[in-house]
Amino acid sequence: MKFKAAAAILLSLLYWLTSSLNLTGVDASNEQLTPQKVLLLYDSMANDTSKAGNVELLQRQLASFGMEVTLLAEDFYSKGLLDQFNWLILIKNSAEIRTINESFERDLAAFEGHLLQIGGVLSPPLKKKLPVDVEFTKSKQNVVIAMSGLQEEVAPVQNAAYIHVNREAGQSVESYGTLSPINSDSKNMPFAVKNNNAAYAPLYEKGNLSELAMLYVLKEWLGTTGDGQLYLLFKEIYPFSDLDLLAKAADELYEAGIPFIASVRPVLDNFDYPAMFRYMEALKHIQSRNGSIVINTPVISSTTRDTTEILGYKLTSFINALGDYGVVPLGMGAELYWSYDKEYVNNGMAFFDSVILFPNQLIMHRSQSNVSQTFASALYSVSPEEWNTFLSQRKVWADIPTDIALTVDFPENEQELEDMVSFINDQWLVFSDYKLARHEVITERFTMVSGNGLMINGKGQILNDTERIVDSDFQYVEEDEVSFSKLFSIQNRIFIFIICLALLLFGILFVLGYRLYKRKYLK
CATH class of the missing domain: 3.20.20.370 (Glycoside hydrolase/deacetylase)
Incomplete structure (x- = not known):
């Protein structure tokens, strides 16, 4: 009986290990899939504003989802480029800037892929796909962002935008988080909205909760499953x-x-x-x-x-x-x-x-x-x-x-x-x-x-902390090779002997000269 119980346990362990290996293989194969390509277009880098750095921020966030990003300013868009992509993100950092690239406007109107706009007035394709209105304030306002149980007051936001969902046609619209004025009783204005493959978020800045909130929006828009680590x-x-x-x-x-x-x-x-x-x-x-x-x-x-x-x-x-x-x-x-x-x-x-x-x-x-x-x-x-x-x-x-x-x-x-x-x-x-x-x-x-x-x-590899003794008496500068050392030593001795002999002879001559001069002076 003990043998049968042990055998049953062993078979269970083998089955569990086999299942684990199979799951690992599936995950590994998924990692080898061709990455999705997204075209990231921006109208302005918004330097010297609260939105500065949000383009780079989005690049890093998209990389974490495994997306291949093609970054381009709207002014440099060329006709037909959108045909190469099924994913498009528009960053509108300035409410005053309007799209003047006619090639882009035509291609955008015919684009049927996944579209996400961040900030700015709704583009024409989004107006058709999202039954929402966007209200812009004319002055700076403190706003409150809430997402996934977290909340933060952001102050101040220039030209803050608020999303109002059309209740008659908005049942199919998915909302994410909330974005509301600090002193407003209205708490049902969403941080972002999505309808099928179209999404919109009015606020995105580095260093506040909108940065984290955008990760949740990207996850839903990209259709990523599972939680991160x-x-x-x-x-x-x-x-x-x-x-x-x-x-x-x-x-x-x-x-x-x-x-x-x-x-x-x-x-x-x-x-x-x-x-x-x-x-x-x-x-x-x-x-x-x-x-x-x-x-x-x-x-x-x-x-x-x-x-x-x-x-x-x-x-x-x-x-x-x-x-x-x-x-x-x-x-x-x-x-x-x-x-x-x-x-x-x-x-x-x-x-x-x-x-x-x-x-x-x-x-x-x-x-x-x-x-x-x-x-x-x-x-x-x-x-x-x-x-x-x-x-x-x-x-x-x-x-x-x-x-x-x-x-x-x-x-x-x-x-x-x-x-x-x-x-x-x-x-x-x-x-x-x-x-x-x-x-x-x-x-x-x-x-x-x-x-x-x-x-x-x-x-x-065995993870041990056995410390290896490192020799501290290490010669960091290699000594130059010395040759003919004995010959140089003998030559040095000869030179020293000659110098000493010369000094001795000079001393003898000095003494003899002194005595001869002294005798001549006494006479």
Whole structure:
């Protein structure tokens, strides 16, 4: 009986494992599907206004949904371009600007694909598909945004727009969230509306709840199913960072049961130096403490062809060095513009199928493209400062619309570390383990994969923290080779002997001369 019970348990386990493998295979095949292409048209970048940066923001959000984005200003639209797309997004950042491109107006009127407009007066196709009216205010107003149980007051909004759904024909219209004046009794004005494949949202700004609310709108408009995951990510980690502090942070987060991602800067040379080995030891310790490693892009100081061509070689060398040490990188952390540059994509990002896209800080294009590179996974990075209002509400966030990385700069001292760990522990957030999902990094020597454990060339890696002793007595500057040392030593002795002999003879002659002069003087 005991044998039969054991056999039954074993068969159940085998069935469960087989089912898990099959599910993994289905997910992996889905990731290989051709990405959807979306044309993103904007009328203005809205610099020096509250809407500044919302175009770049939308680019990163679309990347997190796996969309291939073609970015274009409306003025540069050419006839027939819309025929290549089934998805179109219009960003109207200025209520005064009207579409004057006649080719675009004609193509838009005949467009039958999925259409999303953000801001501005409703375009003619949307007026036909959405039974709503949009009311614009002539002055600045404080508004309240609510979405998925979250709420925030945004102040002030210039020319705020409010959606009024036509109740007679509006039963088929889906509403998302609410957007209302601060002192208004009317709370039924939606943040966004959708009818079949057409959608409209009047407000979209960086740094307030409209940023998060737009993720929910995009998820519904794109028809994405399933919830996203939330990850904790640390960046600004360098080889010269305080590695003891890094190890302590990994230990404290491990004890708190919080998985995390470390976006580390690469070392591009001198792999045999003890400093490099100490860096490797720190990364291996992170890996053993439920941390995941991604490689941050190196600092670009020049955009010459030689610099970008050597980039691929240097990154390959660093990835291979990590593989030799048993450290498994799972992706790349990069500013958004890297994914819109052919040189950086081909020579820097081609090793990875997963990325974390950070906001642009210093754009240094080598071969700029207006079409984005897509990835199997592209986390949407946000900072605690950007979502301070959301985080301060301390609510459990269950229905995450897409994969998001809460990104924190690594602390510089122990006090900052304690404050950071305390802040994270106080949040009502559940962070996922990045390495539980499938990620793949490939060089000419290594294939590194996660999902069913960390694998290098098909071999599972043991996550241990056994520390390797690094020799501190390292000769960083190689001594020049010395030849004919004995000959030079003999020559030196001969020269010293000759000099001493000359001095002795000079002394003797000086004494003799002195005596002769003295005798002559006495006579």
